[in-house]
Amino acid sequence: MKAAPVKGTSDYLPKETALRDYLQRTILDVYKENGFEHIITPAIEDAENLSKSEGGDNLNLIFNILKRGEKLEKVIEDGVTLENQSELSDLGLRYDLTLPLSRYFANNRNELVLPMKCIQIDRVYRAEKPQKGRLREFLQCDIDILGDESGDAEVELILTTAKALFAIGFKNFTVRINDRRLLHAVLNSIGFAPEDMETVCISFDKMDKIGIEGVCEELERKGFSEEVIAKFEDFLLQESITLDSVEDMLQDKGPAESLARIMEDVKELGEGKIPVEFDISLVRGQGYYTGTVFEIESGDFGSSVAGGGRYDKLIGKFLGKDVPAVGFSIGFERIFSILSEQGADIPDAKKRIAVLYGEDDFKSAVQFAEKLRSERNVASVYRRPKKTGKFIDRLEESGFAGFIIIDEKTEVQYFDQ
């Protein structure tokens, strides 16, 4: 049998798990304190819900679950072909927490108070090509506000996410923000047709990686007119693209004004500790976003550690009636890997003490350990091996800070760091 975990998934050692627990608990507690309520949705979703969910590229990364028993037999007996292969599967693993939340809201509408402010901290699955840093099973920490169409919701999500990041020791970061409506209006005013928005945005989204030139080349290959591409290039080559300069280009000032207010509120309520920048090039992949989109970029690590946006049309797909919604998700794995590499310490961890016992001293050891536990220690009992010193070295390496030997035949000794 194979000892390695499935590619793209991880076994976490005790030390790593202790850090994950600490981070997860701290983030959850900050979210809760700020008035968000924790909810749980299943990791398994209906296959059709997943495939029809406008998840952008993620739809190609779904782990599908095989039908079982008679249902599977029937599909096989009828003949499986490349065309009807979707018949093989009735369920799948979720690729994010937003789709399950939308379904959840529709399912539990009558039990919930609107606006609903909720937390999900849970695993999601994506069948990415296995490569370093790309996990196929990973944790997301989401907060969402459903039922509030105003920018207040965005402000609260950004403040609360920033607080969670502060609480786990992240300091130097910037919020980048944009609005899909603004982006579309700009692209429109440059000359791209409304029906081409998605494909233009997919190329634009790559600017981080391939630069302005790369984006323009890709748009050429997609067959857009030289004139429009040149205009787009001029736009991107401006010294700085501010919210004001973009607002000047547009007739409908609504989205720009609402974005300006969100940015102001975050700056003021964040007491200057949460820098916010308008970034017209922020696209974000998910097809379901309808308004604001935002990310938090770590200055120290030059990468995005949280992302989110408004998805006012997704819940309607389940409920038959639109409900305004906006969410913000911390990319837990990125944060875990940064802090893990730094060898981050866990504040207030209890002291770990090992109680080693001789042949006939198991019961005394358990009773002694119990006393240590009542004094706010973690205590483990171990049968004393022949090479006690070597064993103690091993325990010390693994994080024990105190050692007690109870052996009738010798005396009780106490080592302490």
Added chain:
Amino acid sequence: MKAAPVKGTSDYLPKETALRDYLQRTILDVYKENGFEHIITPAIEDAENLSKSEGGDNLNLIFNILKRGEKLEKVIEDGVTLENQSELSDLGLRYDLTLPLSRYFANNRNELVLPMKCIQIDRVYRAEKPQKGRLREFLQCDIDILGDESGDAEVELILTTAKALFAIGFKNFTVRINDRRLLHAVLNSIGFAPEDMETVCISFDKMDKIGIEGVCEELERKGFSEEVIAKFEDFLLQESITLDSVEDMLQDKGPAESLARIMEDVKELGEGKIPVEFDISLVRGQGYYTGTVFEIESGDFGSSVAGGGRYDKLIGKFLGKDVPAVGFSIGFERIFSILSEQGADIPDAKKRIAVLYGEDDFKSAVQFAEKLRSERNVASVYRRPKKTGKFIDRLEESGFAGFIIIDEKTEVQYFDQ
């Protein structure tokens, strides 16, 4: 799109999730305090690992994950039949936490201190026929000790699990204990052949549900001799089957003596609060158990709330070398459903206060909420709706205990329960 969660899975409302969080956290903290270390394994396992794992009936309940991309295309192009259908799947969802732990140990052997005392609290998946009370996605809380062949490990697991149950408010329970070796020796001495142990045990395991008569009838249908069945029936009809009476039947007294010591130690170290009973009819389904098996039965609810046993041969399948191992698992869902029905309160929950704000008072509300949070409250801000009273009623129902209205045009009011 379908609003209901997949059959056998659950959406948990905020109140339910708060109870689950409290239970999970309390159990985890007790386990940790007692010297067990938390580890995490993936929910996805290699399909072959799962199918070869001696999981008993659970092997029929595995959710298989479909291959993807070219690999899937190749299988389909080669032709899918009922015989080769296992080719469709390369991965599966785990049905318990013991198999992943055995793989984990083999994979991380060099990083771990032996004996290893570890915790897993995580989801598992079984494709049970959907019916009331049977979940397909559910949580297990396991502790395991690897590398200790002595009964001390069983004693520690039982004491620690009992402490976790005490901590979440369970009081009236009994530990039932047996040993597979003892059971097999008894069945053997009655006349069943060693190669028939598994099928006899599968029938015997049903005694709770179908009674002695039912078990004997099933054994008859399976073709066992009338004489042996009659002897078995006589054995079961005894007034009481004690460990002593069983010991008298056997030549090898080892398992009975070790079981007696475990029972004594638990009674003594549990200070009389943890009753332990020998029960020869305790079989437990998993094929991988090799020695002691045990359950905790709630006296108040007449059902098993935790179960475990020794599996000294499972790790060897991954490592090529046997490592003694024993585990105990709390059936979280059973406990959650009992406490949920009782309407259990969460001790030390923070007070929840809602801050309602008028049109221009969002920022003041956020600042006021911040002050409340610094005083150990949970504070949520809400835009004040037209029907403020009705909204407050709704919030109160959902658990808010204090209300503040900040509205420039009116004055600040404070309601408090």
